[in-house]
Amino acid sequence: MKEKEISPIDILMLLSGVGFILLFIGFAIFLTLFQSFGLFSITRKSAFTLENWKAVLQAKEPMDSLFFSLKMGLLSSIGTVVVAFPIALFFRKGGTGKGILGSIIKVPLFIPALVAAFLILNLIAYHGLVNTTLMLLNLIHEPLRMLNDKFGWGVVFIQIWKNLPFVLLIVMASLAAIRDDTIDAAKNLGAGYWSVFFRMYVPLAMPGILVSMILMFIRAFGDFPITSVAGPIYPASMAVRMHIMATVFQEWDQAAVLGVIIIVTTFMVIWAYSRLAEFVKREV
Amino acid sequence: MCFQSYALFPHMSVWNNISFGLKMQKISQQEQKKRVSKVMGMLGIEGLEKRKPGELSGGQQQRVALARAIVTEPQVLLFDEPLSNLDAKLRVQVRVEIREMQKRLGITTIYVTHDQDEALAISDRIVVMNRGHIEQLGDPYTIYRNPETSFVAGFIGLANIYEGTIVARDGSRYTVEAPFGKVVIVSDGQKIPEASKTVKFVWRPEDMKIYTQGAPNRVKGKILQAVFMGNITDIFMDVQGNKMRAQIDESRKLITGDVIEFSIPEDAFSILRR
Numbered sequence: 001m002k003e004k005e006i007s008p009i010d011i012l013m014l015l016s017g018v019g020f021i022l023l024f025i026g027f028a029i030f031l032t033l034f035q036s037f038g039l040f041s042i043t044r045k046s047a048f049t050l051e052n053w054k055a056v057l058q059a060k061e062p063m064d065s066l067f068f069s070l071k072m073g074l075l076s077s078i079g080t081v082v083v084a085f086p087i088a089l090f091f092r093k094g095g096t097g098k099g100i101l102g103s104i105i106k107v108p109l110f111i112p113a114l115v116a117a118f119l120i121l122n123l124i125a126y127h128g129l130v131n132t133t134l135m136l137l138n139l140i141h142e143p144l145r146m147l148n149d150k151f152g153w154g155v156v157f158i159q160i161w162k163n164l165p166f167v168l169l170i171v172m173a174s175l176a177a178i179r180d181d182t183i184d185a186a187k188n189l190g191a192g193y194w195s196v197f198f199r200m201y202v203p204l205a206m207p208g209i210l211v212s213m214i215l216m217f218i219r220a221f222g223d224f225p226i227t228s229v230a231g232p233i234y235p236a237s238m239a240v241r242m243h244i245m246a247t248v249f250q251e252w253d254q255a256a257v258l259g260v261i262i263i264v265t266t267f268m269v270i271w272a273y274s275r276l277a278e279f280v281k282r283e284v
Numbered sequence: 285m286c287f288q289s290y291a292l293f294p295h296m297s298v299w300n301n302i303s304f305g306l307k308m309q310k311i312s313q314q315e316q317k318k319r320v321s322k323v324m325g326m327l328g329i330e331g332l333e334k335r336k337p338g339e340l341s342g343g344q345q346q347r348v349a350l351a352r353a354i355v356t357e358p359q360v361l362l363f364d365e366p367l368s369n370l371d372a373k374l375r376v377q378v379r380v381e382i383r384e385m386q387k388r389l390g391i392t393t394i395y396v397t398h399d400q401d402e403a404l405a406i407s408d409r410i411v412v413m414n415r416g417h418i419e420q421l422g423d424p425y426t427i428y429r430n431p432e433t434s435f436v437a438g439f440i441g442l443a444n445i446y447e448g449t450i451v452a453r454d455g456s457r458y459t460v461e462a463p464f465g466k467v468v469i470v471s472d473g474q475k476i477p478e479a480s481k482t483v484k485f486v487w488r489p490e491d492m493k494i495y496t497q498g499a500p501n502r503v504k505g506k507i508l509q510a511v512f513m514g515n516i517t518d519i520f521m522d523v524q525g526n527k528m529r530a531q532i533d534e535s536r537k538l539i540t541g542d543v544i545e546f547s548i549p550e551d552a553f554s555i556l557r558r
Binding site: 179181182184185186188189190191192195199200203204206 | 295
């Protein structure tokens with residue numbers, strides 16, 4: 001079939017979408033990159049310099065923030081998929097009450113992240129509902145520190161709660177694409193519950209799982225509202241540090257360096273995941 | 285079990301598909317290798333070990349599904365319309381292969397099909413089922429030549445099914461008054477009701493012969509449609525307001541509106557239970 005040549009009208013029609021991305025997102029990324037090297041600086045005279053990068057890379061705090069954000073991104077993405085997968089499997093087949101249950105489970109999707117963080121905060125705070133209940137039941141003698149904990153479990157917990165429905169939608173779509181007779185064939189050949197789970201459901205839903213993990217990682221890695229409310233005092237997440245750097249210390253160029261690190265890390269993770277997806281497709 | 289859709293595992297190679305059942309049975313690696321190689325050789329799919337099901341043709345997928353089903357050496361094998369996704373030519377080829385393989389392995393096999401030719405060609409015994417009930421059980425010859433119900437008669441092969449009243453009996457020969465005239469039926473050991481009772485009877489279109497002097501059961505009809513099919517001509521005709529079908533090996537060209545006379549051998553009829 002002969003390929004159709006792209007006409008000026010086609011380009012014009014593409015402009016509304018591609019043009020927007022190029023102009024606003026592309027422009028913003030390049031501006032951030034230039035600012036990290038002192039060009040188009042907001043607070044200083046525009047001149048090329050590596051000082052901002054030196055300052056950020058040599059300081060302990062930004063690196064701690066980077067590792068903290070990586071940790072949050074990784075744990076949140078794995079945690080959400082681990083929690084979402086069995087639920088998606090449960091919802092794979094219709095059944096009485098599953099429709100209503102499915103609607104309820106999607107509620108966090110419509111709640112803004114900051115509100116979600118405050119909602120969960122009431123639950124897992126030092127004197128929150130969970131600790132009070134556990135104390136009343138005599139299961140613990142002093143409240144557990146689940147919020148603003150040093151490791152960031154509170155953040156991971158809220159990330160999972162907030163993004164569960166989002167991941168659930170992707171994983172459910174992947175599971176829905178698995179044919180029933182494939183599962184029946186596996187069972188017919190003697191596969192038990194766990195064999196079907198690990199040898200059929202997991203590898204067949206792997207594309208959806210990897211996409212969910214990429215998207216979850218990006219969300220959790222660059223998250224601002226949840227870590228600012230429920231995260232540890234130190235280290236701050238990359239987004240929170242970037243905010244502090246720009247607004248408190250007025251170091252907009254160093255904030256731009258952090259911005260570039262977030263963008264580059266995100267791209268690297270997407271690349272690594274896509275390589276992993278190719279590997280899984282080839283090897284599993 | 286061999287599924288209609290093959291149900292191959294799309295994420296696994298042909299080798300892993302076939303060896304899956306053996307892995308589940310915790311058969312040793314060495315034995316797995318031996319058995320998988322053997323069935324692959326038997327089904328002529330060597331060299332496809334590393335391919336994924338999506339990279340195979342329909343016939344190859346069918347063979348892999350078959351290999352996967354037999355490699356575990358089950359006591360009973362269930363085929364659920366395994367050839368329905370293949371083209372007509374391949375279907376005939378694969379069904380012969382299945383039959384040969386089943387004979388060679390000696391595995392009791394239940395084969396579900398809606399294709400009457402397939403059922404007749406592949407079976408030792410056929411169970412004709414209708415809405416979950418068994419209509420008739422028998423060998424292919426009996427099912428085809430002596431159907432017991434109108435469902436079986438119509439389902440396996442083509443059939444002319446009529447109802448008539450028994451008006452006379454002479455030993456095993458019965459004269460039946462049918463809507464298109466009187467016919468003489470030889471019972472051939474079948475249970476036939478007493479005289480004056482209504483009976484349902486059937487005969488096959490290919491049993492109808494061009495009438496010759498002295499031949500029994502003469503019927504005269506007008507051709508509504510004659511379809512030339514190479515080896516036979518399929519004739520749809522009207523006999524005194526009744527539709528009838530005949531299949532004859534006729535060299536002359538028959539056209540709509542021609543009046544033609546047939547005879548039906550007395551032993552071509554089967555009396556139906558319902």
